[in-house]
Amino acid sequence: MAALKRIAKGVAAAILLLLAGYAAAGLIGGAIPANRDWRPPARGVTVYVESNGVHTGIVVPKLAAGIDWRPRVPAGDLADPRYARLDHVAFGWGERAFYLETATWADVKARTILAAAIGSDATLVHVEHLPRPTPGTDFRAIVLRPEEYRALAAYIAATFRPGGTRHRGYGRSDVFYEARGRYDAVRTCNAWTGDALRRAGLRVGAWTPFPVTVLRWF
Template sequence: MMPFRWLGRAAMLLVLLLAGYAAAGLVGGAIPANAGWRPPAEGVRIYVESNGVHVGLVVPKVAAGVDWRGVAPGADLADPRYAGYDHLAIGWGERAFYLETATWADVKLRTILAAARGSDATLMHVEHVPAPTPSRDVRSVLLRPEEYRRLAAVIRASFAVRRETFRGYDRNDVFYAARGRYSAGRTCNAWAGDALRQAGVRVGRWTPFPVTVLGWF
């Protein structure tokens, strides 16, 4: 009976840890940074989008003196014709999770646990897309030009100095080597929240979940 007792205690501990993590994330996401920020009447329109698990930032290819075409050129795509779209959807995340989980059916517990423990192998995921339509999972955010330039600087700094590309999921996307350490505390969603926060936008102080980012817009 002893092994079963220890298994039960281990399961209970895991449940408590997950519950504590969820509670801490929701609390951190509810405490505002840049509390006085309000969107301008005019400016640069970006989008914050979620697939239910991962949050990304959609930015115009050319705006407010920022030009992304040299950072993510169409030549890097499986089909360069998609470079005709005028926006980029950009996300940051753990390399193995990105490359080994093309669909949700590919997600494995060991991949999730390995990423949560921490990994210095990270990637930028860049998709060439048209401007999305705002919806429950896509929020439109207007930024002042200087705020957008700060946001762009944070995103650019996440790309690795040494340029390295990896095949994307489809013909309009590609992965680039990135900088930064992924962990349970520094998730893809926390990265998006950090970028917005450093730009001066009102968002949660710690945003590990999609709702802790989208809930502000």
């Protein structure tokens, strides 16, 4: 019995050490700037980084710089097509089971988190139609040059799996689409947000696995 207790304590200590190392690596990666010389222009396309404290996403205008999102996220895909009249759309990326099985925080289960962290090729793009956000704690406004916005839009569009299935959203204004990419502890939903901004040329952390590692730059 004593031997089993020692083993259990050793395993618990190893898990805590692993989690601490992961957190430290994420914070360090998020503090190292990519595209360090980037500065926002005085005028351009305004986009937003949104956060609910755990998950980040990107909000863009439906029509800007020659990009029209309406054919990709049509009104008919929503439970209530009237929400498609709103002028902005939010994109987030994540693991399929976590998205579909955790409509509220009360639905979050340890096994779902563990399975996502280990890795899954089943991913979704979460799309929500919304009005132009008010900048604040939950929405950080960023001004992009037209070519930077087009690069950001191309990255988001490439995340959708061609011919993929569609899933009902949490409410009447959102929907899920089958996505490309593998989700794991390294490439999280927040890392996806950072990757998208980095590909557009923005100054952001080299690796952004946590919300804070994205938001600290804006």
